[in-house]
Amino acid sequence: MREPIPVVEILGRTDASDGVSRPFKCLDASDNLYYVKSLRQCGSEVLIREWICGRLAQALGLPVADFFLLRVPAELIRGNDEYERELGYGIVFGSRHIPSSVSPTTRTLAKVESRTLSRILLFDWWVRNQDRTLSGVSGNPNFFITLGANVGVGIFDHGMAFDADFNENDFWQTHAMRTYREEYSPARRAEAAQWLDSACERVPEFWLELPDEWLVNDYGESISHLDVKSLGDILSRFRKEEGFWK
Numbered sequence: 001m002r003e004p005i006p007v008v009e010i011l012g013r014t015d016a017s018d019g020v021s022r023p024f025k026c027l028d029a030s031d032n033l034y035y036v037k038s039l040r041q042c043g044s045e046v047l048i049r050e051w052i053c054g055r056l057a058q059a060l061g062l063p064v065a066d067f068f069l070l071r072v073p074a075e076l077i078r079g080n081d082e083y084e085r086e087l088g089y090g091i092v093f094g095s096r097h098i099p100s101s102v103s104p105t106t107r108t109l110a111k112v113e114s115r116t117l118s119r120i121l122l123f124d125w126w127v128r129n130q131d132r133t134l135s136g137v138s139g140n141p142n143f144f145i146t147l148g149a150n151v152g153v154g155i156f157d158h159g160m161a162f163d164a165d166f167n168e169n170d171f172w173q174t175h176a177m178r179t180y181r182e183e184y185s186p187a188r189r190a191e192a193a194q195w196l197d198s199a200c201e202r203v204p205e206f207w208l209e210l211p212d213e214w215l216v217n218d219y220g221e222s223i224s225h226l227d228v229k230s231l232g233d234i235l236s237r238f239r240k241e242e243g244f245w246k
Helices: 044-059 081-087 114-127 168-174 186-200 203-207 228-235
Strands: 009-013 024-027 033-037 067-072 090-096 143-146 152-155
Touching: 024 081, 033 044, 033 067, 044 067, 044 090, 044 114, 044 186, 044 203, 114 152, 114 186, 114 228, 186 228, 203 228
Parallel strands: none
Antiparallel strands: 009 024, 024 033, 033 090, 067 090, 143 152
């Protein structure tokens, strides 16, 4: 497991508009800002999904927001009812804030390289994440736009991936990148399958990076329904299900 970064200050929670879970805002000793999800706040499976999906995205070279394991000291929450009740102490998941980022619109999204958007769409289909939506009037995009000479994008928030209730129709009707389907073309299918395969093989490696406290309770009993096998079953669909490439 990677050595967690110590949290030195808690700045409260994000607004309701920033997501249902309302992550906590925390600083490290270098004043880097993180959006934090904890075991007490979200449960083990959300944290596992965040870490595994983030590592898969990194392995595939996708533009994912930097994320880290952080440690909240017990003394930092002591005496604050909300922090003790909702945040807790111990190892948490944190996405680092990007100061130059802005919220996306359909107009700014159209300026991003289409193949990047197509690969994000394929990635979300692969991990069964339908929580990246955007339309002309609303949405829950869970990605940001970076402006400059080249407009970029960064994805985050995979706490609803590996969804047992994943709805294929809803995915194709609401996903923010649903019109960018280049990676599904027959000409690119072999290359795309090889791309996914390169990351799929690393799931056991990424699993070993998870903190024990996200996996078992004080009695050594598992606190998650997810494991390497169940994740592998979901992620290997591209090898055996023709419908995956529809």
